[in-house]
Amino acid sequence: MAEITYREAIRQAIDEEMSRDERVFILGEEVAEYDGAYKVTQGLLDKYGDRRVMDTPISEEGFTGFGIGAAMAGLRPIVEWMTFNFSLMAYDQVVNNAAKMLYMSGGQIKIPIVFRGPNGPAEYLAAQHSQALQSIYAHIPGLKVVAPATPYDAKGLLKTAIRDDNPVIFLEAEMMYSWKGEVPQEEYLIPFGQADIKRKGTDITLVTHAKPLRMVLEAAAELEKMGVDAEVIDLRSIRPLDEKTIYESVRRSNRCVVIDESWPFASVGSHVAWLVSRNCFDMLDAPVELVSSDDVPMPYNHKLELAVQPSVEKILTAAKKVLYL
Amino acid sequence: MTEQKMDQLIKNYDRDFLLKLLDQMVLMRRLEEKAGQMYGLQKIGGFCHLYIGQEAVAVGSIQALDLSRDLVITAYRDHGHALAVGMEPNVIMAELYGKATGCSRGKGGSMHLFDVEKGMYGGHGIVGSHIALATGMAYTFKYNKTDGVVLCYFGDGAIHQGAFHESLNLAKIWNIPIVYICENNQYGMGTDFRRVSGTHDLYRMGESYGIPGKQVNGMDVLAVYEATEEAVRQAKEEGVPTLLEMQTYRYRGHSMSDPGRYRTKEELETYRQQDPILYLKSVMTAGGLLTEDEYKEMDKRARAAADASAEFAENSPEPELDTRFEDVYAKEAVNG
Numbered sequence: 001m002a003e004i005t006y007r008e009a010i011r012q013a014i015d016e017e018m019s020r021d022e023r024v025f026i027l028g029e030e031v032a033e034y035d036g037a038y039k040v041t042q043g044l045l046d047k048y049g050d051r052r053v054m055d056t057p058i059s060e061e062g063f064t065g066f067g068i069g070a071a072m073a074g075l076r077p078i079v080e081w082m083t084f085n086f087s088l089m090a091y092d093q094v095v096n097n098a099a100k101m102l103y104m105s106g107g108q109i110k111i112p113i114v115f116r117g118p119n120g121p122a123e124y125l126a127a128q129h130s131q132a133l134q135s136i137y138a139h140i141p142g143l144k145v146v147a148p149a150t151p152y153d154a155k156g157l158l159k160t161a162i163r164d165d166n167p168v169i170f171l172e173a174e175m176m177y178s179w180k181g182e183v184p185q186e187e188y189l190i191p192f193g194q195a196d197i198k199r200k201g202t203d204i205t206l207v208t209h210a211k212p213l214r215m216v217l218e219a220a221a222e223l224e225k226m227g228v229d230a231e232v233i234d235l236r237s238i239r240p241l242d243e244k245t246i247y248e249s250v251r252r253s254n255r256c257v258v259i260d261e262s263w264p265f266a267s268v269g270s271h272v273a274w275l276v277s278r279n280c281f282d283m284l285d286a287p288v289e290l291v292s293s294d295d296v297p298m299p300y301n302h303k304l305e306l307a308v309q310p311s312v313e314k315i316l317t318a319a320k321k322v323l324y325l
Numbered sequence: 326m327t328e329q330k331m332d333q334l335i336k337n338y339d340r341d342f343l344l345k346l347l348d349q350m351v352l353m354r355r356l357e358e359k360a361g362q363m364y365g366l367q368k369i370g371g372f373c374h375l376y377i378g379q380e381a382v383a384v385g386s387i388q389a390l391d392l393s394r395d396l397v398i399t400a401y402r403d404h405g406h407a408l409a410v411g412m413e414p415n416v417i418m419a420e421l422y423g424k425a426t427g428c429s430r431g432k433g434g435s436m437h438l439f440d441v442e443k444g445m446y447g448g449h450g451i452v453g454s455h456i457a458l459a460t461g462m463a464y465t466f467k468y469n470k471t472d473g474v475v476l477c478y479f480g481d482g483a484i485h486q487g488a489f490h491e492s493l494n495l496a497k498i499w500n501i502p503i504v505y506i507c508e509n510n511q512y513g514m515g516t517d518f519r520r521v522s523g524t525h526d527l528y529r530m531g532e533s534y535g536i537p538g539k540q541v542n543g544m545d546v547l548a549v550y551e552a553t554e555e556a557v558r559q560a561k562e563e564g565v566p567t568l569l570e571m572q573t574y575r576y577r578g579h580s581m582s583d584p585g586r587y588r589t590k591e592e593l594e595t596y597r598q599q600d601p602i603l604y605l606k607s608v609m610t611a612g613g614l615l616t617e618d619e620y621k622e623m624d625k626r627a628r629a630a631a632d633a634s635a636e637f638a639e640n641s642p643e644p645e646l647d648t649r650f651e652d653v654y655a656k657e658a659v660n661g
Binding site for chain 2: 025051054056057059061062063064065066067068069070071072073074075077092093096097101102103104105106107108109110111112141142144165166
């Protein structure tokens with residue numbers, strides 16, 4: 001299998017779906033002539049023209065609502081937000097329009113649209129450019145939310161997202177764009193609502209999603225050195241959520257740590273931790289632990305920003321706690 | 326700009342066309358009165374924004390459309406537009422009642438009337454937000470290289486929202502076939518639009534985006550029709566979006582709970598003198614195109630339809646409780 005970057009995996013998914021379905025088009029800031037702020041859409045303008053690859057003004061509410069309107073009338077847009085931080089300018093459009101249209105029209109109007117872009121902290125970007133915002137999207141019924149952490153998952157999930165008849169929030173990460181992984185030549189799709197066990201193990205279940213996956217796998221390797229065999233579950237899809245895979249694992253391991261780079265209050269991580277606590281109560285040998293970012297805005301200083309976020313060390317500390325080590 | 330008066334315009338139209346306009350406005354009026362009455366009896370809950378006084382805007386403008394392809398989208402004062410595209414009074418009233426037979430199956434209510442088959446794309450509750458949707462809807466005509474236009478209605482209160490300004494800019498840079506129709510009924514809820522607007526000529530708000538605007542007497546159904554027809558032609562043939570400011574007035578409160586203390590009885594009376602229905606009726610009568618008896622017959626039919634719609638709504642079933650879980654997500658379309 002060929003090794004490609006996460007960036008290239010997303011580009012391939014968009015390209016393949018655009019050539020497969022004439023109704024698919026992409027719009028956003030710098031997606032066309034500039035080839036994408038993170039080069040995800042490189043080459044697409046040349047291939048498909050400005051009718052289907054549209055540079056927008058810096059006008060998130062306007063072009064997001066525009067995309068939703070195009071979906072109402074039968075197209076299948078992909079809206080690229082340069083980052084999810086800027087999606088807050090368009091939050092009304094997503095929550096009040098995209099997520100509600102099918103329901104309040106009594107089932108008449110579908111919204112087949114993908115909102116995608118980098119989410120979560122990168123480096124040295126400070127408070128307004130370093131937010132992991134999955135929780136505020138996952139909270140909304142009517143939206144689907146996915147957060148792939150490998151090139152393979154990114155490509156398969158994005159193709160599914162583009163073919164889905166619902167609004168899908170597709171969370172990438174700036175730091176992940178250059179990550180490499182194996183992606184097959186032949187076409188494949190990954191269904192939503194299926195978590196992936198990224199490492200099999202028996203002693204403890206580590207549940208995560210998105211960018212922290214890599215450090216969770218590193219933590220699992222450290223645990224192995226201590227004689228602890230950790231299972232790592234990558235949710236991939238936040239809404240719908242694959243509760244079954246999580247519970248089956250925890251019922252085998254009897255111990256669980258949830259890792260989420262968002263803030264701890266009312267987050268995807270805290271929700272998953274609560275679900276496990278309630279639904280695996282009799283099988284747990286220790287209270288579920290949550291490793292999140294600190295409950296503060298992101299500081300600029302590098303040492304401070306690293307201290308704020310989850311780390312291998314923090315994961316190991318939490319794991320040892322539930323293992324009583 | 327000078328506008329021709331209706332008594333001059335009327336010569337250009339045949340009687341059947343004029344009767345149709347009058348008939349629609351009368352039906353709208355009677356249905357809204359019935360809705361207001363039923364609200365008072367607590368058959369309808371929540372917000373209920375009546376269109377009384379503004380009928381000429383929806384009727385005149387939608388008359389300029391080809392509803393086999395053109396689309397309409399509006400804000401929450403949407404009963405009039407729903408009727409004007411040809412939705413049945415029964416399904417509208419049933420939706421106001423929240424019944425299963427309503428156009429949105431009781432999920433939408435007064436503010437969210439939809440009928441995709443008839444080109445009615447809602448009924449939207451967040452002020453100004455749907456203007457962006459309308460712009461994207463209109464892009465599909467250009468994208469698919471098909472002939473069509475979107476009429477996007479909103480109030481004077483929406484015109485200061487970012488979504489309006491961002492949308493006009495997008496419509497201009499991408500040559501979108503759309504007509505933005507600002508129904509300036511003078512008050513954003515209880516606030517006189519002159520108190521909160523840097524300009525009192527709202528039709529000029531598109532100028533900085535290169536979008537032509539026109540102020541229209543929104544109490545004159547033929548003036549509305551002609552202005553919209555011209556804007557629709559420009560949108561379809563030249564890809565030029567237009568902003569029309571329809572100067573109109575609502576007789577009732579913003580919603581049912583509004584006593585309207587922000588305006589005087591005299592002001593209301595002045596506008597009642599320009600009532601869009603009475604205006605067309607008087608011009609038609611003077612021109613020998615309508616007798617008093619014919620008008621009475623028309624009004625009788627409208628009242629009967631309004632009564633029948635309330636009866637239909639009353640006798641319709643409530644939605645099944647399980648339907649609350651339906652239509653949150655569309656079924657998968659993996660090969661869509």
